[in-house]
Amino acid sequence: xxxxxxxxxxxxxxxxxxxxxxxxxxxxxxxxxxxxxxxxxxxxxxxxxxxxxxxxxxxxxxxxxxxxxxxxxxxxxxxxxxxxxxxxxxxxxxxxxxxxxxxxxxxxxxxxxxxxxxxxxxxxxxxxxxxxxxxxxxxxxxxxxxxxxxxxxxxxxxxxxxxxxxxxxx
Numbered sequence: 001x002x003x004x005x006x007x008x009x010x011x012x013x014x015x016x017x018x019x020x021x022x023x024x025x026x027x028x029x030x031x032x033x034x035x036x037x038x039x040x041x042x043x044x045x046x047x048x049x050x051x052x053x054x055x056x057x058x059x060x061x062x063x064x065x066x067x068x069x070x071x072x073x074x075x076x077x078x079x080x081x082x083x084x085x086x087x088x089x090x091x092x093x094x095x096x097x098x099x100x101x102x103x104x105x106x107x108x109x110x111x112x113x114x115x116x117x118x119x120x121x122x123x124x125x126x127x128x129x130x131x132x133x134x135x136x137x138x139x140x141x142x143x144x145x146x147x148x149x150x151x152x153x154x155x156x157x158x159x160x161x162x163x164x165x166x167x168x169x170x
Contacts, residue, residue, distance in 0.1 A: 015058040017110030029054040116151035
């Protein structure tokens with residue numbers, strides 16, 4: 001756990017967009033791994049096996065969250081306060097702006113569909129190769145490449161400031 005906890009937490013945190021939920025899912029991941037340890041294939045990388053379990057836990061969480069939102073009438077369970085991460089910038093204004101941007105990025109990443117979110121997290125944020133991500137996700141390298149490009153395009157479009165876009169004729 002000491003060797004994998006930080007990296008696994010980052011993946012889960014980026015996936016769900018909520019720090020408390022991420023800690024809970026991290027615990028669920030380790031519990032599931034412990035229960036399933038006899039099914040682990042030592043010929044495969046242990047960390048990849050753990051990440052697969054974590055991504056499955058995140059997908060399950062997303063489905064449960066959707067059901068809760070439907071039942072509760074669209075309540076958003078993630079809070080902006082939980083998404084704010086200080087970055088050590090010199091001025092308070094810089095810290096607030098960075099926290100706002102991180103919060104917005106986390107929010108938009110949590111809105112990505114799971115089939116786009118997982119490859120992006122593994123390659124862009126965790127530094128995995130496309131080949132490693134393909135192995136973890138059980139898809140082709142080309143599918144990883146395509147999904148990462150689509151995820152980046154969606155994030156870019158979502159984070160683009162409307163003031164930066166040319167005016168549309170009416």
